[in-house]
Amino acid sequence: xxxxxxxxxxFGDAHILKGVSATFEKGKTSLVIGQSGxxxxxxxKCMVGLLDPEEGEISFDxxxxxxxxxxxxxxxxxxxxxxxxxxxxxxxMTVEENVMFPLKMFTSLSKTEMLERVSFVLNRVHxxxxxxxxPSELSGGMKKRVAIARAIVMRPKYLFCDEPNSGLDxxxxxxxxxxxxxxxxxxxxxxxxxSHDMNSVMEIGDKIIFLKDGEKAWxxxxxxxxxxxxxxxxxxxxxxxxxxxxxxxxxxxx
Amino acid sequence: MTNLEHIGAYVLMLFQVFRKPQKWDVFxxxxxxxxxxxxxxxxxxxAFIAFFVGGVVAIQTALNVDSPxxxxxxxxxxxxxSMILEFAPTFVSVILAGxxxxxxxxSIGTMRVTEQIDALEIMGINSLNYLVLxxxxxxxxxYPILVxxxxxxxxxxxxxxxxxxxxxxxxxxxxxxxxxxxxxxxQYAIIKTVVFAFVIVTVSxxxxxxxxxxxxxxxxxxxxxxxxxxxxxxxxNYFLTQMLLG
Numbered sequence: 387x388x389x390x391x392x393x394x395x396x397f398g399d400a401h402i403l404k405g406v407s408a409t410f411e412k413g414k415t416s417l418v419i420g421q422s423g424x425x426x427x428x429x430x431k432c433m434v435g436l437l438d439p440e441e442g443e444i445s446f447d448x449x450x451x452x453x454x455x456x457x458x459x460x461x462x463x464x465x466x467x468x469x470x471x472x473x474x475x476x477x478x479m480t481v482e483e484n485v486m487f488p489l490k491m492f493t494s495l496s497k498t499e500m501l502e503r504v505s506f507v508l509n510r511v512h513x514x515x516x517x518x519x520x521p522s523e524l525s526g527g528m529k530k531r532v533a534i535a536r537a538i539v540m541r542p543k544y545l546f547c548d549e550p551n552s553g554l555d556x557x558x559x560x561x562x563x564x565x566x567x568x569x570x571x572x573x574x575x576x577x578x579x580x581s582h583d584m585n586s587v588m589e590i591g592d593k594i595i596f597l598k599d600g601e602k603a604w605x606x607x608x609x610x611x612x613x614x615x616x617x618x619x620x621x622x623x624x625x626x627x628x629x630x631x632x633x634x635x636x637x638x639x640x
Numbered sequence: 641m642t643n644l645e646h647i648g649a650y651v652l653m654l655f656q657v658f659r660k661p662q663k664w665d666v667f668x669x670x671x672x673x674x675x676x677x678x679x680x681x682x683x684x685x686x687a688f689i690a691f692f693v694g695g696v697v698a699i700q701t702a703l704n705v706d707s708p709x710x711x712x713x714x715x716x717x718x719x720x721x722s723m724i725l726e727f728a729p730t731f732v733s734v735i736l737a738g739x740x741x742x743x744x745x746x747s748i749g750t751m752r753v754t755e756q757i758d759a760l761e762i763m764g765i766n767s768l769n770y771l772v773l774x775x776x777x778x779x780x781x782x783y784p785i786l787v788x789x790x791x792x793x794x795x796x797x798x799x800x801x802x803x804x805x806x807x808x809x810x811x812x813x814x815x816x817x818x819x820x821x822x823x824x825x826x827q828y829a830i831i832k833t834v835v836f837a838f839v840i841v842t843v844s845x846x847x848x849x850x851x852x853x854x855x856x857x858x859x860x861x862x863x864x865x866x867x868x869x870x871x872x873x874x875x876x877n878y879f880l881t882q883m884l885l886g
Contacts, residue, residue, distance in 0.1 A: 459764070463762060463764035466762060472754055472755055476756055490666055492764075
């Protein structure tokens, strides 16, 4: 289990996270949602160790991550996979080299074993023929799939995704969402997604955490979203007419 | 950040850079790639500039030394001394600060703003060690060779200029370049080159690694890196000359 307990993070005078706590479970896809500037990215960056919170604890299966020395953190980091908003693929490497990179750095597998593992994960993300392409030759959706392949090639226990659908058309976004959900269940990992894509919330949100002004304003499942009367959540989730109608229809059915 | 804070952050960065590579085979691969990117790909421009500057130094000296009391072999002597003592180590380093320094800052800076460095760090990779150490080692190994080549081509350029302009004779020029040859000057030039090469890579990498924002900030960081690298090279040149030749 991944536990975040009362974390605070400030930049100068700006208090970005004001005591956020949450728990994330294995085999479930959890979404952190909220408006731009609500602290979602800072929250996820604190969890993966890119930022150090001033207060609070982040515990990966009872191992308190923040406060550890860099060498000890490195061990936990090997269990973390991350998909970045812009994919963050290494421009100078081909798809195959990008995916193989963590294996080269952290395993003593032979070249053949590494290639097998790479080809397995690339097939898993439905990109069997892209091995020798460079990131500049890929579409946005393909880049995201390579980023997912790279994130799972080390068979992580924890998968973090920062806005995996940003910049993608709705159809590709659904493909990426489904892929993340399938991988989460198949590998039985803890997946945390930072998103403001309401389709993702409705499709794959086993658990949803709503952040507002650096605080956790609401928590629930995707079904709870339809039932909640929390004003902040309703205003955020149902800001579009389409979702307002969906909610009304759902409530009528109830 | 104040200048003092920048110096402190730069020193802290060096502690991260000079650590044992996490994977030696990955390090060797990066080192050979950097030897190609930062070394071999700088050969052309260095050779071109050295050859022509050598020619210009010889022509300028010949045109300014027109007294019959000053022997013509001084043209070769002056060209040799200028190339070995100043042009090859300092001028070439300033040129490389522009070419290689801006490349390092912009490539690392782009990796920073596109989250590629974050991706390395999340994996548990020391990004400074992984990205900067092979570059530092590559330039420390290659730039002395580059500078010796620049010395040779500069002196050759001076001789070719003499032949083409008829301003001096080959015999005089060769006598001049053989006159009072001091091997310590080569040593002095190589010491300077090694120090300047270190400055070019580390100052540029520092500016690239701390970029935040977007393309505009990467461009600004590149410019800043070239300016600061050149300033540091010129200042160090003064102190090293004083220490090694004074």
